[in-house]
Amino acid sequence: MGRSRYLDPMRTVFLGGAAVAAFGCACLAPNAAKSAPSGSPMPALEFQQRSATALWEQNCRSCHGDRGQGGGAGTRTLLTQSLYDHKLDRRFFDAIKQGVPDTAMTAFGDTMSDEQIWSLVVHTRELQAAALRPRRTSEEGVNVTNRARFRVETVLEGQGLKTPWSVDWLPNGDMLVTNRPGTMFVTRGDKVLAEVKGLPAVTEKGQGGLMDVAVHPQAASNGWIYLAFTESKGGGAVFTRLVRGKLETNASTATWTGQQDIWSTDASNYSGSGIHFGCRIVFDGKGHIFFGVGERGSGDRAQDLKLPNGKIYRLNEDGTVPSDNPFLKTTGALGAVWSFGHRNPQGLVFDLGGKLWDTEHGPRGGDELNEILPGKNYGWPVISYGINYNDSPYRQPWNQNGFQMPEYRWLPSTGVCGLDVARGPMFEDWKGDILAGGLSGQCVDRIRVKDGRFVEVERIFSGLGRVRDVVSGPGGAVYVVLNEPDKVVRLVEAD
Ligand code: HEC
Ligand SMILES: [Ca+2]
Structure with missing residues (x-):
């Protein structure tokens, strides 16, 4: 199959009151977001311009690498099965917000909103999924x-x-x-x-x-x-x-x-x-x-x-x-x-x-x-x-x-x-x-x-x-x- 199936181009996402066609793709350039329309019936949405990928590149890549493989400042890989676990969502969120004690990782809670921090947890999951992709099921063997x-x-x-x-x-x-x-x-x-x-x-x-x-x-x-x-x-x-x-x-x-x-x-x-x-x-x-x-x-x-x-x-x-x-x-x-x-x-x-x-x-x-x-x-x-x-x-x-x-x-x-x-x-x-x-x-x-x-x-x-x-x-x-x-x-x- 020649085309990416990573995201379903027919899906849309709700952006503060408007259903915006989703051309989502992991390859989209950062800052591609448009600002949210006003008059939203939903609670005010703090709309952020920067993509999760851009946030990662600016704040995380120096230690965690471009794919989460680690290496910088002695940082270990995030790309393991045991860390790819939804039970760790909150732990990851808190680690980014508050820093990891006794390591080089400092808190980002002062410079990032909770929504941005969560988007970095999602970004981490995307990197993990890409690295840990399971083997294709065999149609012939066991x-x-x-x-x-x-x-x-x-x-x-x-x-x-x-x-x-x-x-x-x-x-x-x-x-x-x-x-x-x-x-x-x-x-x-x-x-x-x-x-x-x-x-x-x-x-x-x-x-x-x-x-x-x-x-x-x-x-x-x-x-x-x-x-x-x-x-x-x-x-x-x-x-x-x-x-x-x-x-x-x-x-x-x-x-x-x-x-x-x-x-x-x-x-x-x-x-x-x-x-x-x-x-x-x-x-x-x-x-x-x-x-x-x-x-x-x-x-x-x-x-x-x-x-x-x-x-x-x-x-x-x-x-x-x-x-x-x-x-x-x-x-x-x-x-x-x-x-x-x-x-x-x-x-x-x-x-x-x-x-x-x-x-x-x-x-x-x-x-x-x-x-x-x-x-x-x-x-x-x-x-x-x-x-x-x-x-x-x-x-x-x-x-x-x-x-x-x-x-x-x-x-x-x-x-x-x-x-x-x-x-x-x-x-x-x-x-x-x-x-x-x-x-x-x-x-x-x-x-x-x-x-x-x-x-x-x-x-x-x-x-x-x-x-x-x-x-x-x-x-x-x-x-x-x-x-x-x-x-x-x-x-x-x-x-
Ligand atoms: C100065 C280096 C450094 C930077 C910058 C840094 N980290 Fe870390 N991070 C670490 C270290 C060290 C650990 C502890 C685990 C290890 O030794 O690899 C860690 C741990 C983590 C963990 C795992 C926490 C857990 O509970 O297992 C996550 C998730 C994480 N970092 C995400 C990020 C994100 C997202 C950013 C950018 C906003 C970031 N880190 C920036 C060094 C860094
Ligand atoms: Ca739901």
């Missing part, structure tokens, strides 16, 4: 990870697969695959059996198109299949919409029938933005569905309970609003809202203990794994671990009053997307662990949480394409839906 060994098998490729977004299984074991341009296939083994006819009209725009497919856990008796997609209202204005329907299949055809509306929003909320649509659909097994919708590039809307952007929703399976949702008594709030302040939740899953988790994109750095609780505010765009795409400081993550902070954050971003937990019986030592896919990071990370708290993280899959979805499939094999190249592979346990 891959060895801390808790399992696996081989990669190709399940599906070619046959019209185009930006595949999601997979799920019908009760008879056939697999459904959505393609973002708007098609869905029924597949068996390594073959496409049929393209589903009669699907709703989908508009592929930017990151949007046909997204999630979720087969109801009791589909064997009720037949319901849920779809999330981007719908157009004309004039280029689009938004996420959910429907459910059933499949009529015979030997070589499949037809979408009996469609019912599950969720959509007023036409006035549709917009020309091509970013941040969400959207995964999960069932709680108690008669509800949960799904996320992104803020569509308008960060401030994620904080407004009257608007559909940047929310996680809970509905009854037929699309009606449950009578015990958290904001039913809040004047003007949308009754379906379960939690708010989300940027782009593209992963959603119940773990084996029944806790709900989302993964969502941060700006440059700061992708999040959050435990989702009713009525909580997840902070976007007021608080974030990320910095701006142009490398300038954004916020610092310590003013957490009232905001629900992520249990784990990715620095740098991996473009978190698909999410599941390992369900067994295959990969017994992974059972219950969260499996998080990354688009720009081309990775799957295995994250262990215990009693809701982060315990360990390991990159188990890397470098074979953008990971759009990761699903614990039949028998516990881990299915990975790749884009560029477009294919579906699975990880199977090796001796």
Whole structure:
């Protein structure tokens, strides 16, 4: 692949009131930032001109080297696995702010703002990630990870697969695959059996198109299949919409029938933005569905309970609003809202203990794994671990009053997307662990949480394409839906 996938050029970042197109790239010249527009509805943002790279070059490079390798004044390398650990975020921040006692490193708290100091922690993480980049997963041999060994098998490729977004299984074991341009296939083994006819009209725009497919856990008796997609209202204005329907299949055809509306929003909320649509659909097994919708590039809307952007929703399976949702008594709030302040939740899953988790994109750095609780505010765009795409400081993550902070954050971003937990019986030592896919990071990370708290993280899959979805499939094999190249592979346990 010839072009850099380090940052997703479609992403934008909220800069004190305006969504600014993000041309973020590690190669941007320092001082490329524009000043923040006035009249921001958000708390005053001290906007700083200097990029993290420029701050590093002026203040840190003499001792830590241009890549963090150390050397100056006897300074050791920062490029070790043990220092590449989110538990040390605060220690690093304090070291820069206050200095490191009994060493040559003095305090920078008098000359730098907290936002600048945080941007240097992010810069340090970017240097560490560049140096510690994991080996590319082997498609031929056995891959060895801390808790399992696996081989990669190709399940599906070619046959019209185009930006595949999601997979799920019908009760008879056939697999459904959505393609973002708007098609869905029924597949068996390594073959496409049929393209589903009669699907709703989908508009592929930017990151949007046909997204999630979720087969109801009791589909064997009720037949319901849920779809999330981007719908157009004309004039280029689009938004996420959910429907459910059933499949009529015979030997070589499949037809979408009996469609019912599950969720959509007023036409006035549709917009020309091509970013941040969400959207995964999960069932709680108690008669509800949960799904996320992104803020569509308008960060401030994620904080407004009257608007559909940047929310996680809970509905009854037929699309009606449950009578015990958290904001039913809040004047003007949308009754379906379960939690708010989300940027782009593209992963959603119940773990084996029944806790709900989302993964969502941060700006440059700061992708999040959050435990989702009713009525909580997840902070976007007021608080974030990320910095701006142009490398300038954004916020610092310590003013957490009232905001629900992520249990784990990715620095740098991996473009978190698909999410599941390992369900067994295959990969017994992974059972219950969260499996998080990354688009720009081309990775799957295995994250262990215990009693809701982060315990360990390991990159188990890397470098074979953008990971759009990761699903614990039949028998516990881990299915990975790749884009560029477009294919579906699975990880199977090796001796
Ligand atoms: C005069 C040399 C010097 C300068 C300038 C300097 N450092 Fe350090 N830094 C050190 C030394 C020495 C240590 C202690 C560890 C070691 O021996 O390498 C350290 C430690 C650190 C650590 C690790 C702290 C920990 O808890 O393990 C970080 C992060 C760090 N520096 C970041 C920076 C940043 C960012 C800058 C620029 C704003 C900077 N340093 C400037 C010498 C320096
Ligand atoms: Ca957040």
